[in-house]
C-alpha cells in the first residue's frame with residue numbers, strides 16, 4: 045500500500061487531523077506527499093540545524109530594512125513559507141521606511157518589477173552564490189552571531205569550507221559579477237535589520253538542501269537569525285512543535301527499496317513513487333490511496349507515473365474532481381467544498397509573518413448525506429479495523445461511533461496547551477477556543493518574537509552550523525561545478541535550462557478545473573529571451589517542441605527580455621486537456637503539462653526532493 049497526500053491537505057483541518065492519523069495507522073512506510081515536490085529541503089535544514097522540521101525561519105517582512113528574495117515570487121504566490129496577506133503592500137512598506145528589497149531569479153518577475161534591484165542568476169547555481177556571500181563575510185570580517193553567539197557550534201569549520209569560493213570563482217557560473225556579490229553582502233550587513241528569504245526556485249533544485257542550509261547560515265552569521273527584522277520563528281496559538289526535544293533526527297532512518305532515497309519526517313520522496321510501483325519484488329506497491337493530490341500532473345515524469353498507475357491493483361482517491369490521478373481510481377470519495385467546512389490553520393500559523401489565530405465557521409451546510417473529510421477518514425478507519433490493522437485504529441473506529449471526537453475538541457485542547465492560554469502567558473491574552481470561535485476575524489497575537497535559545501531543539505541546545513550531511517554534500521556541488529569554469533552544460537548551443545512559473549489565477553493543478561481560471565489569453569507558453577529566439581529563428585506565438593531526457597512537449601512561445609538567455613520558463617499545473625471529462629474546459633484552454641519534461645532522476649540527492657527547476661531541455665522549431 046502506498047499513500048500520497050497532496051498540498052490541499054495542509055489547508056484542511058479535517059484532513060490534517062483525521063487524514064494524517066488514518067494514514068499513520070495504515071503502518072505503511074510508503075508515504076508520499078507534495079512535500080517532496082516542494083519544501084522538503086527547508087525541513088531538512090531545519091531538522092539538522094535547529095532540531096525540528098517545523099522550526100522554519102520566517103522573514104520578518106514588516107520590520108526589515110533589507111530583504112533579499114531568492115527563487116520566490118511572492119507578489120504572485122502570496123508568500124508560501126512566509127504567509128503574508130497583501131504581500132505587495134508589505135514589500136512596498138519596506139521601501140517606504142527607507143529600506144530596500146532585491147530579487148535574485150532567472151526571470152524578471154512580478155516581484156522584481158516593484159523591487160529596488162533585480163539580479164539574473166543561472167538556474168541551479170544559487171549554492172555557489174551563497175558560498176561566495178559567506179566567503180565575503182569572513183574575508184571582510186563581518187561575521188557576527190549577535191545574541192546567539194554562545195549558541196552556535198562549528199563556526200571555524202564554516203570559515204574553512206567557504207574558503208574556496210571567493211566571488212570571483214563563482215561569477216561566471218552564476219551570471220552575477222564579483223562586484224555585485226560583494227555589494228550585496230556590504231548592503232546586507234550595513235542595514236540594521238536584514239533578511240535573506242529563499243523559496244521554491246531554490247528548493248525544487250538539484251542542490252535544494254545545500255541552499256537552504258546556506259541561507260540559514262547567512263542569516264545566522266550576519267546576526268539576523270531570531271531578531272526583529274531578520275529570519276524569525278513563529279509562536280502559534282496551537283504549537284505543533286511542542287516543548288519537548290525530538291527523540292531522534294527524523295531523516296534517513298530508512299530508505300526506499302529501489303533507489304535508496306532517504307526518509308524524512310516519515311515520508312519518501314515522490315520522485316521514487318513510479319519505480320516503487322513498477323519494480324517487482326518484495327515491498328512493491330500494489331495499491332494507492334491519493335488524498336487531495338494529483339501526482340500524475342504535479343510530480344516529475346507524468347508519463348512514467350501514469351504507466352505505473354495503470355498497473356495498480358487498487359486506487360482510492362479522496363477528491364472532489366476527476367483529475368489525471370483520480371480517473372485511475374476504483375473509488376472516489378468526494379469531500380465537501382472548502383466553504384462547507386470549518387477551518388483553523390494548523391500549519392500556516394507556523395509560517396506566518398505575524399502571530400494570529402482564527403477559526404472560520406463553515407459558510408454553508410454540507411449537502412445532506414455527504415460525508416465530511418473527518419467522517420470519510422473515520423469511516424475508513426472503522427472499515428479497515430476488523431482486519432486488525434492496529435489496536436489504535438480500532439479505538440478510532442469506536443470513537444467514530446461514539447461521535448465524541450471532533451476537530452473542535454482537538455483545537456480546544458491545543459489552544460489550552462499553547463502559549464496564549466494561561467492568564468500569565470507571555471502576552472496575557474488568555475485565549476480559549478470558545479472565545480476564538482466567536483471572533484469573526486480571529487485574533488491578532490502580535491509580531492513575531494525571538495524564540496531562541498529555548499526554541500533550539502537540537503540534542504545539545506545549540507545551532508548546528510555544519511551538519512555533516514551538508515558538509516559532505518559540498519563534494520557533489522564541487523563535482524558539478526569544478527572551480528575551473530568551462531562553458532559546458534548550461535550554455536550549449538540551443539540547449540536550455542527549464543524553470544517554472546506561477547500566475548495569480550492558478551493554484552498548482554487544481555484551479556484549472558474551473559473554466560474561469562483558465563479562460564482568456566493563453567498563459568501556458570514557453571518564455572524565452574529574444575537572443576535565443578533569433579538564434580533559433582522563432583517568432584512570437586510560434587509553436588516549438590521542447591524535449592528532455594524523459595519526454596517532449598509542443599507549445600507556443602512568448603518572447604521577452606524578462607528571462608535570462610539560455611533559460612526557458614513553462615508554468616506547471618496545466619495539461620488537463622488530455623483527460624478532463626468536463627466539457628467546459630475546451631482543449632484550447634487546457635495547455636500542456638510541464639511535468640512531462642521534468643525528470644524523476646533529477647533530484648536533490650540529499651533529500652530526494654525533485655529538481656523541477658534547472659532541467660536541461662532542447663528546443664526545436666516545428
Ligand SMILES: Nc1nc2c(c(=O)[nH]1)N[C@H]1C(S)=C(S)[C@@H](COP(=O)(O)OP(=O)(O)OC[C@H]3O[C@@H](n4cnc5c(=O)[nH]c(N)nc54)[C@H](O)[C@@H]3O)O[C@H]1N2
Nearest residue numbers: 050051052078082336337338342362365544552553554616
Ligand atoms: N513543474 C513544477 N511542478 C510542480 C511545482 C512547480 O513549481 N513546478 N510545484 C509543486 C508544488 S509547490 C506543489 S505544492 C505540488 C502540488 O501538487 P498536488 O499536491 O498534487 O496538488 P494539485 O495538483 O493541485 O492537486 C490537488 C488536488 O486536491 C483536490 N482538493 C482541493 N482541496 C481539497 C480538499 O479540501 N480535500 C480534498 N480531499 N481534495 C482537495 C483538488 O481537486 C486537486 O485534484 O505541485 C508541485 N509541482
Ligand SMILES: Nc1nc2c(c(=O)[nH]1)N[C@H]1C(S)=C(S)[C@@H](COP(=O)(O)OP(=O)(O)OC[C@H]3O[C@@H](n4cnc5c(=O)[nH]c(N)nc54)[C@H](O)[C@@H]3O)O[C@H]1N2
Nearest residue numbers: 115116117121124167168243244245547548550551552657
Ligand atoms: N497564484 C498562485 N499562488 C500560489 C501557488 C500557485 O500555483 N499559484 N502555489 C502555492 C504553493 S503550493 C507554493 S509552494 C508557493 C510557492 O511560492 P514561490 O516560491 O514564491 O513560487 P514561484 O512563483 O514558483 O517562485 C519561484 C521563483 O523561483 C525562480 N527560480 C526558478 N529556478 C531558480 C533558480 O535556480 N534560482 C533562483 N534564484 N530562482 C529560480 C522562478 O523563476 C520563480 O520566479 O506558491 C503558493 N501560491
Ligand SMILES: [Mo]
Nearest residue numbers: 051078081082
Ligand atoms: Mo507547494
